[in-house]
Amino acid sequence: MTNTRGRPHASSCEMLQEAAFELFLENGYAGTTVTQITQRAGVSRATFFNYFSAKSDVFWIDLDDVLARLPHGLATTDARAPVMQAMCSAIVSASASLGPSKVPWALTHLSMIGDIGELQSSAMSRLACQARILTEFITRRIGRGSEAALIARAASFAAIGAVIAATQAWADASTKRGELGPYLTAALSPLCHGVQDAIDSMPQREL
Amino acid sequence: MTNTRGRPHASSCEMLQEAAFELFLENGYAGTTVTQITQRAGVSRATFFNYFSAKSDVFWIDLDDVLARLPHGLATTDARAPVMQAMCSAIVSASASLGPSKVPWALTHLSMIGDIGELQSSAMSRLACQARILTEFITRRIGRGSEAALIARAASFAAIGAVIAATQAWADASTKRGELGPYLTAALSPLCHGVQDAIDSMPQREL
DNA sequence: TACAATAACTGGACTCGGTCTATTAAAGAG
DNA sequence: CTCTTTAATAGACCGAGTCCAGTTATTGTA
Numbered sequence: 001m002t003n004t005r006g007r008p009h010a011s012s013c014e015m016l017q018e019a020a021f022e023l024f025l026e027n028g029y030a031g032t033t034v035t036q037i038t039q040r041a042g043v044s045r046a047t048f049f050n051y052f053s054a055k056s057d058v059f060w061i062d063l064d065d066v067l068a069r070l071p072h073g074l075a076t077t078d079a080r081a082p083v084m085q086a087m088c089s090a091i092v093s094a095s096a097s098l099g100p101s102k103v104p105w106a107l108t109h110l111s112m113i114g115d116i117g118e119l120q121s122s123a124m125s126r127l128a129c130q131a132r133i134l135t136e137f138i139t140r141r142i143g144r145g146s147e148a149a150l151i152a153r154a155a156s157f158a159a160i161g162a163v164i165a166a167t168q169a170w171a172d173a174s175t176k177r178g179e180l181g182p183y184l185t186a187a188l189s190p191l192c193h194g195v196q197d198a199i200d201s202m203p204q205r206e207l
Numbered sequence: 208m209t210n211t212r213g214r215p216h217a218s219s220c221e222m223l224q225e226a227a228f229e230l231f232l233e234n235g236y237a238g239t240t241v242t243q244i245t246q247r248a249g250v251s252r253a254t255f256f257n258y259f260s261a262k263s264d265v266f267w268i269d270l271d272d273v274l275a276r277l278p279h280g281l282a283t284t285d286a287r288a289p290v291m292q293a294m295c296s297a298i299v300s301a302s303a304s305l306g307p308s309k310v311p312w313a314l315t316h317l318s319m320i321g322d323i324g325e326l327q328s329s330a331m332s333r334l335a336c337q338a339r340i341l342t343e344f345i346t347r348r349i350g351r352g353s354e355a356a357l358i359a360r361a362a363s364f365a366a367i368g369a370v371i372a373a374t375q376a377w378a379d380a381s382t383k384r385g386e387l388g389p390y391l392t393a394a395l396s397p398l399c400h401g402v403q404d405a406i407d408s409m410p411q412r413e414l
Numbered sequence: 415t416a417c418a419a420t421a422a423c424t425g426g427a428c429t430c431g432g433t434c435t436a437t438t439a440a441a442g443a444g
Numbered sequence: 445c446t447c448t449t450t451a452a453t454a455g456a457c458c459g460a461g462t463c464c465a466g467t468t469a470t471t472g473t474a
Contacts, residue, residue, distance in 0.1 A: 006421030007469040033459060044424050055460065120335055121328035128327055131368070147393070153372035154394035161338070161364030169357045186354070187361035194401020213450025214440040240430065251453050262431065417474080424467070431460085438453075444446085 013051050013061065015041045020058045021105055028114035029059075056122035062104035063123070067130055069094040074137045083141045083199065084155065084192035087134060091163060091188065095180050107171035131160045142199055151202075155195045162187040220258050220268065222248045227265045228312055235321035236266075263329035269311035270330070274337055276301040281344045290348045290406065291362065291399035294341060298370060298395065302387050314378035338367045349406055358409075362402045369394040 019040040023032040034055055038045045052058050073090035081089075098104070110116060134156030142148045166187035170180050226247040230239040241262055245252045259265050280297035288296075305311070317323065341363030349355045373394035377387050 005419070005471055007423075007471095009422065010469090011423085034461090035459085046424060046426095047422080049461070050422075053461090117332055121332045124331035124335070125324055125328045128331070150373065150376045150390065150393055151397065153376055154369040154398070157368030157372040158365035158394075158398050159368070161366070161368035162361040165360035165364040166357065169360055183357065186357055187365075190358065190401040190405035191361070191365050191398055192401070193404065194397040194399070197400065198397035212442055212448075214452075216451065217440090218452085241432090242430085253454075254452060256432070257451075260432090415474100417472105419472080420470085422467100422469080425465095427463085429460105429462080432458085434455105434457080436454090436456105438451100440451080441449085443448080 011041065011043045011047060011051075016043070016048060016051055017058050017061065021109075024113055025109065029119060030115050054122070056119060059106050059119060060104075060123060060126060063106065063126065066095060066097060066104075067126060069097065070130060071133055074133070082196050083138055084196040087137060087155075087159065088185070088188045088192045091159065092181050092184050095184055098180050100177055100179060103171065103177075107167065108174065110171065127160050127164065131156045134159055142202070145202075147202060148199075151195065151198055155191070158191055158195075159188060162191055218248065218250045218254060218258075223250070223255060223258055224265055224268065228316075231320055232316065236326060237322050261329070263326060266313050266326060267311075267330060267333060270313065270333065273302060273304060273311075274333060276304065277337060278340055281340070289403050290345055291403040294344060294362075294366065295392070295395045295399045298366065299388050299391050302391055305387050310378070310384075314374065315381065317378065334367050334371065338363045341366055349409070352409075354409060355406075358402065358405055362398070365398055365402075366395060369398055 016037060020032065020037045023036055023040060026032075027036075034048050035045055037058070038048050070090065073094040074087070077086035077090050079086075106119075110119075113119070135152050138152035138155055139149065142152060163184060166183040167180065169187075170177055170183040223244060227239070227244045230243055230247060233239075234243075241255050242252050244265075245255045277297065280301040281294070284293035284297050286293075313326075317326075320326070342359050345359035345362055346356065349359060370391060373390040374387065376394075377384055377390040
């Protein structure tokens, strides 16, 4: 079952991404059509949709790389640490791949792109997906009681919110921004402390 | 400046909404076209876009009613109460208009509609807008230092996340769901306590 | 070398959401 | 009756995304 059969790729995600980013800077996101992107990249329109399932995907592939790291980070946390602390450190370590030098293009150029609305929602749906992963992680540790379920859900969605806030703040600090990690920790720790207190004071169920 | 000038409305939001909801139940959200909605409502396609700026709007007008209440609720909070508590109670009271009898159609029928993805993102963009309002509210009370700014942002985005979680849990509890308020309080209070602690332990700036 | 299998690429037709513009219909105000 | 305002309409238009049938390039096999 060799993977090397068939015609090899003549183009690549990166080609299309570069062409897209150029055009986004020239004409804005909404002002750029998929056809224009493929023309600049020298491929057919259909090829674009072989690589990306939507126009907005070309914007978030860097982000997707980071998000893909999260499940593994969660799976390898210390089982003895408090839940929320474990979650927090998993998120921070998943983000470690974003050094100050490797900022996703999407974030640093947000301001030059014009209408954010459409992009916002495309990013949101990605993150909503992560919320489900976090909820599952927390639930596995604190049980499925109705109160626990609500707390788990709220905590994970709130964590996603904090991550968004931290990332925005980090991206805004364009001059001399450091690592993303400290921003995330600052945004997440108040939330984590509060939720952890609530969990600890819950009526205990069987482990 | 009488408002009664010009040709009176021959149709209404409600007509279109009812037609849309019928069709959503029959064919799902993605399986229903705007043209079908307007045909069932007996108006032209263009009329739909006179009333709604997007197909998804017809889904969220109940929600928009509630969201519109938030700024007023924030403006009338007790200035002496802790920030986070004030925010929390403003959110809860804004939601008070949603009794157990008046559940937004969107929430109770989510499961019967099929693909949530597109709807999710349209809801998200509404809520992202609310996050900005909350951030402004918090910032006005705790100042604009870089640390304060990050906390304000994180707290408001996290609060929105908690609201989403609470609302989902409430909608899920279809049999004998009570008021939304308690769900919101349960989801928000851990977060609020944690953030309030962080605010209180911040190096004090001039009021 | 010829042939099958596989997979990338292409072109084009199609649907649908959303925008825009020009036109007509229904009212109130002078 | 005429002017102004606003609702409704028809129709053209654009771009995102889907779908498919056909082409091209490569590898494995006979």
